[in-house]
Amino acid sequence: MSDKNKALFSEFPSVSTEQWMERVTADLKGADFDKKLVWKNLTGINIQPCYNSENKITQLKNTGENSQALVNYRNIKVTNTENGNKLAIKAVEEGMNGIIFTLDENVDAAELLNGIDLNSTSVSFKITTNATTFTKNLVSYAKDSNLKGYIDTGIISNYVTTGSFDESQIEVAAELVKLTANFPNFKAITISGTEYLDSGANQVQEIAYTLNSLVFLIEKLSEKSVETQAIFNNLNFKLAIGLEYFVEIGKFRAFNSLLAEVAAKYGVAECANTITAKTSIWSKSVTDAETNLLRCTTEAMSAILGNVDGVLIDAYDKEFKNPSDFSSRIAGNITTILREESYFGKVSNPVDGSYYIEEVSTKIAEKALELFQAIEAAGGFFTAFENETIQAQIAEIRLKKLKLISQRRTPMVGINKYPNLMETVAADLLSSGAADNSKVLTPRRASLEIEAMRRTTEELVAETKVRPIVQLASYGNLNMRKARAAFAYDFIGVSGFDVHQEESFESAAVAAKESANSDAHVVVICSSDQDYDETAVDFVKAFRAINTNKVLLLAGAPKNMDELTEAGLDGVVNMRTDVLVTLSAIQKKVQKTLKS
Structure with missing residues (x-):
């Protein structure tokens, strides 16, 4: 047999799990294997230190497809139409292929989108008032194009952060579905799950509550005679990206799989939804803020490998000032580099078959489905939020996370470990502590308590010199x-x-x-x-x-x-x-x- 036909590493004897465990047990010298080597994630998942062919791994179905047409979004707050258009054109020139316009008042779509090729650039709109009027204006302007993107009216995010559900938003959503019927790549309903993770929830909770809110909206929209297939085809999900790299990859894959299961229960075999992933607020810091660039990079990587359709990366200095041209450009460049130079999005589902990620994805899906079913059995999303069940469950996980950070068992560079001692931070940029309202969710940084302690120091320095x-x-x-x-x-x-x-x-x-x-x-x-x-x-x-x-x-x-x-x-x-x-x-x- 020639060397060319030899299996790689065939000259080495295979090692069984039993042999490996014997060696590890000896090396641990009596220390507990589970405590030393098994990672116990706050989702309730125990992740083993290694996997091999002896492990029986169940592969999830319908985990999504790695997007070759990945949308690299930049968020633009429109203060006036002319400035918004100018910033959008600049973003496209800098390599962005997606724009999210945040509109506080009604603007003219033709003026806002003038000079932007709607066939190559995805345009999305975060709009809380006059959404119907704007959308009529938009579809009229874009009638000869392949309009891509979504509208986010805050139908769920506004509710969970204010505690007040606006019933008129259901009418608006139903109308938006009709208005955009001729644009299959433009989504009229955005369901946000970012508020859960950014308020301290774990990945299982983010998936479950997002799907619970989907069921809630389906029931509401069905009352307005909106077909279930039309609802699923018009969905854009906005999910946050946390710091736990492999778990986040598994989260997005698990979400896709469970969404397909929910759709099947409604008799929908295929749905043309999109998922937009946004870098989390929870993981960002004011101190040593440049480390946010590293966090954003790994977050974007996990989202892309998890098969999302678009990524929104916040500027690294967004948490303490209006982003500069430089920080906005750098944020956009992260996804561009990952896509063009690191070949993310150019390989079909590269994580499929990885025992570790398949195991994580399956376990997250199992836990999320269990929580989803428990919420539905107890009356559904609206009931669970009104009686503060969801808030209490998130608060429990948040406290555990904060304890791990305070004990430095969850290291965060520049926050609780490896501080930049050459850096001085103005007291007014630092948090004075976290507000506590058990009735609503409040997106926040994980570092608020440590920031408050640091703020005390800076105020002392200012007072005593x-x-x-x-x-x-x-x-x-x-x-x-x-x-x-x-x-x-x-x-x-x-x-x-x-x-x-x-x-x-x-x-x-x-x-x-x-x-x-x-x-x-x-x-x-x-x-x-x-x-x-x-x-x-x-x-x-x-x-x-x-x-x-x-x-x-x-x-x-x-x-x-x-x-x-x-x-x-x-x-x-x-x-x-x-x-x-x-x-x-x-x-x-x-x-x-x-x-x-």
């Missing part, structure tokens, strides 16, 4: 003191304090004396466990004999914590420390010292 200084006082074992100093540097840097680089001392006694007399407002002891056992108590006593006002912390988890606290230690920073609780306590003591 002093940025609190943190000294990392290290001694003893070289490797451990450097590792713990690096950890403390990263941990406390989230507060916005001026954290200095590690300062090494020849002994605990010298470190205590020098740090007590330094200009620092916060001192962190950095050494090894053995050094702590031998010298930490003496360090704290010597330090407090000289200075009683400074905040004194220790990096690590000492065994004699009670004794250290009694001697005057304020707290510790380690892997189990809650960043919000710890840094807020430090702030309070530093505030008291500086203001006095």
